[in-house]
Amino acid sequence: MIDDYLESFAGLPVTDYTGADTGADASDLPPADAVAWRISACDDRPFAELWAKFLDTVAADRLRAVVIGSWWGDGDYSEVRPVLDALIASADRLPALRGLFLADVMPEECELSWLRMDDVTPVLEAYPLLEEFAVRGCGSGGLAFRPVRHERLRALRFESGGLPGEIVRAVGASELPRLEHLALWLGVEEYGGDATVADLAPVLSGARFPRLTHLGLQDSEIQDEIAAAVASAPVVAQLTSLALSLGTLGDAGAESLLTGQPLTHLRALDLHHHYLSDAMMRRVCDALEPSGVEVNVAEQEEPEWDGGNDGEEEYRYVAVSE
Numbered sequence: 197m198i199d200d201y202l203e204s205f206a207g208l209p210v211t212d213y214t215g216a217d218t219g220a221d222a223s224d225l226p227p228a229d230a231v232a233w234r235i236s237a238c239d240d241r242p243f244a245e246l247w248a249k250f251l252d253t254v255a256a257d258r259l260r261a262v263v264i265g266s267w268w269g270d271g272d273y274s275e276v277r278p279v280l281d282a283l284i285a286s287a288d289r290l291p292a293l294r295g296l297f298l299a300d301v302m303p304e305e306c307e308l309s310w311l312r313m314d315d316v317t318p319v320l321e322a323y324p325l326l327e328e329f330a331v332r333g334c335g336s337g338g339l340a341f342r343p344v345r346h347e348r349l350r351a352l353r354f355e356s357g358g359l360p361g362e363i364v365r366a367v368g369a370s371e372l373p374r375l376e377h378l379a380l381w382l383g384v385e386e387y388g389g390d391a392t393v394a395d396l397a398p399v400l401s402g403a404r405f406p407r408l409t410h411l412g413l414q415d416s417e418i419q420d421e422i423a424a425a426v427a428s429a430p431v432v433a434q435l436t437s438l439a440l441s442l443g444t445l446g447d448a449g450a451e452s453l454l455t456g457q458p459l460t461h462l463r464a465l466d467l468h469h470h471y472l473s474d475a476m477m478r479r480v481c482d483a484l485e486p487s488g489v490e491v492n493v494a495e496q497e498e499p500e501w502d503g504g505n506d507g508e509e510e511y512r513y514v515a516v517s518e
Contacts, residue, residue: 198301198308198332198355198516205232206261206295206328213254214238215246228254229292232261234300237269247282251289261295261328266305273306276333277314287322295328308357309387309518312337317344324348335360335388343369351377357415357517358387361395368398375405379412381442382422384517393418393425402431412439412466415514419470423449427456439466441492444512446471450480460487469495469515 202210211231216238233254237246246267264283268274276299283296296319301311313333320329321344328351333339335358343366352375354363359382367380378399383389396413398404411431413422423440426432438459440449450472459465465484470493472480477493484491500511 198303201234201265201302202232202263202297202300205263205297205330208232208261208295210234210263212236212265213250215241215249225254228256228258229260232263232295232297233259234263234265235267236265236300237267239269240271241269243267243274243279244282247279247286251286256286256289257291259290259293261297262290262293263297263300265300267299273310275314276312280314280316280319283319284322290323291325293323294326296323296326297330297332299332301332307518308332308355308516309334310337313339315340315342317342320344320346320349327351329353331355334358335363335383337388339363339388341366343371345371348374350374353377353379353412355379355381355516356383356387356389357381357514358383358385358389359391360388361391364391364395365398368396368404370404372405374407376407377410378405378408379410379414379439381415381516382413382418383415384417384514387517389417393421396422396425400425400429400431402429402434405431406434409435410437410439411435412441414439415442415516417444417512417514419443419445420449420452424452424456427452432457432459433461436462437464437466438462441466441468441470442515443469444471444514446512447473447476450476454479454483459484460489462489464490464492466492468492469497471497471499471512 208231212234214236267279311333316331325348330353332355335356341363349372382391481491501508
């Protein structure tokens with residue numbers, strides 16, 4: 197979730213670098229390749245200045261993973277374009293970089309619905325050896341992604357309270373022959389999340405990403421529709437883990453999963469933050485756990501009801517929107 201900073205990324209513990217003048221020199225820092233470095237501004241200096249100091253302080257050519265935190269520090273919120281430009285311009289100094297996360301920002305720093313992004317495709321293209329790429333940002337705030345071919349990428353993750361269908365289609369149109377892990381937080385239409393089940397068709401076909409073993413289609417207000425599509429999707433046969441969590445999944449969606457293709461080959465099925473009844477939770481667990489599937493049905497939510505003028509109307513909420 198987004199209420200805490202990342203503690204690990206790309207298989208490495210996260211260590212903060214703020215650029216603060218503490219008197220410490222490079223000898224006091226961990227080895228450049230032993231941690232994932234979280235770069236976060238602590239004052240009002242431009243990010244480019246902070247980034248340059250960081251690269252001059254650590255052994256930049258050994259960096260394996262970088263996490264970009266708040267880039268505006270003590271100043272007013274600023275656009276992300278200079279951050280992306282700095283990353284692109286530094287690509288030749290970071291030949292060992294394998295993991296990049298944009299942007300590890302908590303709600304008290306900036307609500308997700310206000311976290312404006314930009315086209316992140318050029319960043320991925322600048323690092324042809326990158327293996328893990330994760331992006332957090334507002335779908336209605338400039339976040340964009342184009343179809344891309346990348347030979348080495350193994351994990352791709354978009355965390356958004358509203359992921360535009362255009363981005364979902366771009367992911368499905370990308371050529372990522374080594375992709376193993378794909379997670380899309382689809383969000384709600386109010387914040388730009390207008391992706392449909394049809395937009396997911398290339399991913400669900402299984403033909404696009406032959407090495408995919410984890411699929412997360414999460415945080416969606418159409419989670420029941422997605423579950424129904426997943427129930428007959430060819431991609432499921434190649435997966436070891438499936439996440440349909442964080443959204444509005446109810447008994448109808450769970451019924452689709454139970455009556456669809458077998459899921460007993462999975463190692464894990466993540467449904468946490470859901471609207472399943474007690475009886476349906478038991479049915480799902482009883483159907484899968486005896487086969488060794490780890491089923492997560494934590495965070496059972498209760499819908500809200502509005503009487504209105506025409507009787508009661510049910511409201512369900514995703515875990516992350518604004």
